[in-house]
Amino acid sequence: MSKAVYAGTFDPITKGHLDVIERGSKMFNELIIAVADNPSKKPLLTKEERVDLLKKLTTKWTHVSVDSFEGLLINYVRTRKTNVILRGIRTISDFEYEFQMALTNRALAPDIETIFVMPCEKYSYISSRLIKEIVNLGGNVDMFVPKETIELMKKKSQE
Numbered sequence: 001m002s003k004a005v006y007a008g009t010f011d012p013i014t015k016g017h018l019d020v021i022e023r024g025s026k027m028f029n030e031l032i033i034a035v036a037d038n039p040s041k042k043p044l045l046t047k048e049e050r051v052d053l054l055k056k057l058t059t060k061w062t063h064v065s066v067d068s069f070e071g072l073l074i075n076y077v078r079t080r081k082t083n084v085i086l087r088g089i090r091t092i093s094d095f096e097y098e099f100q101m102a103l104t105n106r107a108l109a110p111d112i113e114t115i116f117v118m119p120c121e122k123y124s125y126i127s128s129r130l131i132k133e134i135v136n137l138g139g140n141v142d143m144f145v146p147k148e149t150i151e152l153m154k155k156k157s158q159e
Contacts, residue, residue, distance in 0.1 A: 004084040004115065005077050007034040007069070010050050011043040012131055012149045016123035018057060020088035023117045025061045032080055033058065035068040044132055049152060057146055074109040085114045090124045 006024050010017055010033075024031045033054050037047045045053070047068050054066040069076040077085060085105065089095050102114035118124070126144045134141050135153055142150065 002028065003030040003032070003080070003082040004028045004086040005032045005034050005073070005080055005082060006086040006088075007036055007073050007076070009036050009038055009041055009043060009128070010054060011041070011045050011128050012145060012153055013050065013053055013057060014123070014126050014128060014131060014145050014149070016088065016090065016119045016126045016144075018146065019119040019123050020086070020117055021058060021061070021064060023119070024086045025064050027115075027117075028084070028086075029063060031061070031064045031086070032082075033064060033066045034073070034076060034080075035066065036073075037068055037070045044156060045152065049156075053148055053152060056148060072108075074105050074112055077112055078109075083112045085112060087114055087116050088119055089116045090119060090127070 004024060004027070006021060008017065021031065021033060035047055035050045035054065043050070051066055051068050058064045058066060073085065077083065085102075087098050087102070089098055098114075098116065105112060105114060131141050131144055135157070
């Protein structure tokens with residue numbers, strides 16, 4: 001397969017996200033990480049911070065690029081001249097949500113396919129929402145996120 005888009009808010013970026021990126025990098029000649037700008041999710045990190053951090057964290061993959069988008073993912077996928085969306089699934093609840101999203105995208109854009117991958121089992125329970133909750137309550141998230149994410153989150157909490 002040649003090109004896919006892996007989209008998400010990535011707020012914050014976890015080791016699970018990086019695992020999906022690594023898996024996707026092995027499946028596609030080009031993988032575009034697309035950071036969603038969704039203010040309704042009230043992100044901890046700005047879109048620019050998430051894009052910059054992902055660029056730093058993905059330098060080892062020469063065929064992985066990072067971008068951002070607003071609006072419908074299917075419209076963004078078309079602008080990148082591909083027809084494949086890569087998604088990670090960790091749990092049954094993820095599957096239900098992702099299944100609905102994939103079928104909705106298929107109804108809106110039958111030419112675009114969604115491919116699901118599962119992260120390594122040691123990351124299967126990690127979610128950005130839980131990471132933010134642990135950090136807000138003063139817990140240690142070293143085992144769940146790269147050190148660069150921790151550094152940025154600490155910096156943000158001091159602002």
